[in-house]
Amino acid sequence: MFADRAKIYVRSGKGGDGHVSFRRELYVPDGGPDGGDGGRGGDVIFVVDEGLNTLVDFRNCRKYKAGDGEEGGKRRCHGADGDDIILKVPPGTVIKDAESGKVILDMSNKKEPVVFLKGGRGGKGNMHYATATMQAPKYAQPGQDAKELWITLELKVIADVGLVGFPNVGKSTFLSRVTNARPKIANYHFTTLQPNLGVVDLGDSQGFVIADIPGIIEGAAEGTGLGLEFLRHIERTKVLIHLVDAASTEGRDPINDIQAINYELKKYGIDIESKPQVIAANKIDVMSEMERETVLDLIREEMEPLKIPVFPISAVSGEGIKELLWHVQGILKELPQETIEFEPEFDPSVFADDITLPFEVTYDEKEDEYVVEGPRIERMLGYTNLESEKGFRFFQEFLKKNGILDELEALGIQDGDTVRLYGLSFDYYKY
Numbered sequence: 001m002f003a004d005r006a007k008i009y010v011r012s013g014k015g016g017d018g019h020v021s022f023r024r025e026l027y028v029p030d031g032g033p034d035g036g037d038g039g040r041g042g043d044v045i046f047v048v049d050e051g052l053n054t055l056v057d058f059r060n061c062r063k064y065k066a067g068d069g070e071e072g073g074k075r076r077c078h079g080a081d082g083d084d085i086i087l088k089v090p091p092g093t094v095i096k097d098a099e100s101g102k103v104i105l106d107m108s109n110k111k112e113p114v115v116f117l118k119g120g121r122g123g124k125g126n127m128h129y130a131t132a133t134m135q136a137p138k139y140a141q142p143g144q145d146a147k148e149l150w151i152t153l154e155l156k157v158i159a160d161v162g163l164v165g166f167p168n169v170g171k172s173t174f175l176s177r178v179t180n181a182r183p184k185i186a187n188y189h190f191t192t193l194q195p196n197l198g199v200v201d202l203g204d205s206q207g208f209v210i211a212d213i214p215g216i217i218e219g220a221a222e223g224t225g226l227g228l229e230f231l232r233h234i235e236r237t238k239v240l241i242h243l244v245d246a247a248s249t250e251g252r253d254p255i256n257d258i259q260a261i262n263y264e265l266k267k268y269g270i271d272i273e274s275k276p277q278v279i280a281a282n283k284i285d286v287m288s289e290m291e292r293e294t295v296l297d298l299i300r301e302e303m304e305p306l307k308i309p310v311f312p313i314s315a316v317s318g319e320g321i322k323e324l325l326w327h328v329q330g331i332l333k334e335l336p337q338e339t340i341e342f343e344p345e346f347d348p349s350v351f352a353d354d355i356t357l358p359f360e361v362t363y364d365e366k367e368d369e370y371v372v373e374g375p376r377i378e379r380m381l382g383y384t385n386l387e388s389e390k391g392f393r394f395f396q397e398f399l400k401k402n403g404i405l406d407e408l409e410a411l412g413i414q415d416g417d418t419v420r421l422y423g424l425s426f427d428y429y430k431y
Contacts, residue, residue: 006058006153007098013041013082015120015143016069018128022136023075033136035126036073038143041119042066042082048107052090055153066117069143072125082119090155092236094342098150100385102345108156108236109341117348120144149348159211160332161200162237164265166257169245170282174315175212178325200325208332211237234265238335239276239328246281246295246312254281254295255302276331277308280324285314361407369418370408370428372399377421386424 016038023034044066067082095105095116105114123141130137163171179198201207213234234240242261244254258279265272281299284292292312300310309327313320359374380398385391399405408419408428417428 005155006055007062007150008058008153009063009148009150010044010085010087010117011063011065011148012044012117012146013066013119014068014146015039015041015122016071016079016082017143018123018125018140019072019074019077019079020126020138020140021074033126033130034074034076035140036075036077036079037125037128038072038122038141039069039079039081040122041069041143041146042084043115043119044117045084045086045113046093046095046105046107046110046116047086047088047113048091048093048110049088050091052088054090055093055155058153066119066146068146069120069122071143072122072140076125076127079122081122084119086113087116089153092156094154094156096152096154097348098152099388099391101152103342104151104344104348106342106344117147117149120146147348156236159237160208161210161239161241161328162234163210163212163241163243164234164261165243166245166252166261168250169243169257170315171212171243174243174280174282174313174321175210177315177318178321179210202325202329206329208329210241213237234270237275239278239331240272241278241280241324241328243280243282243315244299245283246299247283247287247291248295249283249286254299258299258303276335278324278328278331279303279308279310281310281312282315284312285317285319359402359404361404361411363411364420367420369420369425370411370413372404372408372419372421376402381422381424 018038019035021033021035023032044064064085064087066085069082070079072079089107091108093107094103095107096103105116107114121144123143126137126140128141129139163175165171175198178200198210198212199207200210242258244257245252246254248254262272279299281296287295296310296312303310311320311324311327313324315321359372359376362371362373363369364371380395384395384398386395409430413419413428415429419426419428
């Protein structure tokens, strides 16, 4: 099956600790500090590989860690830097935070490698801390912690044109006729399981990339079948060719099919009013002249007031296909040429320096509440979903790890007392 989604764990390297040592040489009884600096932790780097078209490799291996920096050494020796880890992804990959689902990075238009998680800074050795009053410092700076994150990779097909329609309306046959793609063609009610891409060559350096988006069924926007997996591919396409079975060979009403799929696209959040759409009324080769005229008139009456043109075609004989393709080419020429890119919604660097940000724990006598405030708290609340069990567990660990629970207890907090954090109130219970 087409691997277009994967959840993985990534971790940058920890910075190496600074070293504590003193110069020891013959005839130098009081040598000064000479502890070296720790090495830099390795980065997590993403790069687009044009030769890849699935995320299947990330299903086989789910954890990726960069190398840690080495500790500094004696005689001012610098610790070795940790090795970077480079993750290759196919064009069109979107990287999201697994907890919140927010976009972190869209690799669609990235030509150069992107540092996703930066390795920890190496700590300074004790040679940096000698002063006139402290000539033999016995401490050094620890290396900066690694950054870690669970992320979701989603491959959203980069194609100019999306080919949509119910199963068995002839999409695979159409694609095999107009492109160099060779999809499997059969009477499958479960439809194609992967988006087939092909290049339409109209000559004179004109043409476009078309993707056969797997058959969408009613209820797809609610996740019926594999609906959500397939709908995400439509987001990037600039034009939709909506293929319908005009001959109703399986007893389906082509107008109802068009309306049903457009309804699913709207529910998923795709703005079909602003995305150009063309109706390809397929299978006219098995219709009489009278049937063609009657059915096409009905479809045009429904679609043309919405400025959606209708083209009668036969994917088997090729009738009407050239006119359809040239019309789509004309639409594409009028549209912006750059690939649609998703704006970042989440910055993983918020995890990096929380420990350096201040916070304050006080008791509000008037309200009889314990108040926790400060930049460190604001930042934590900004990236934590407290409504999820996992998010609330992280919140509790944050309070414990940062010493906030200790400070509350030092102020005399008891079970059942109220704690307020920027408008959020909680009952305190020791755990």
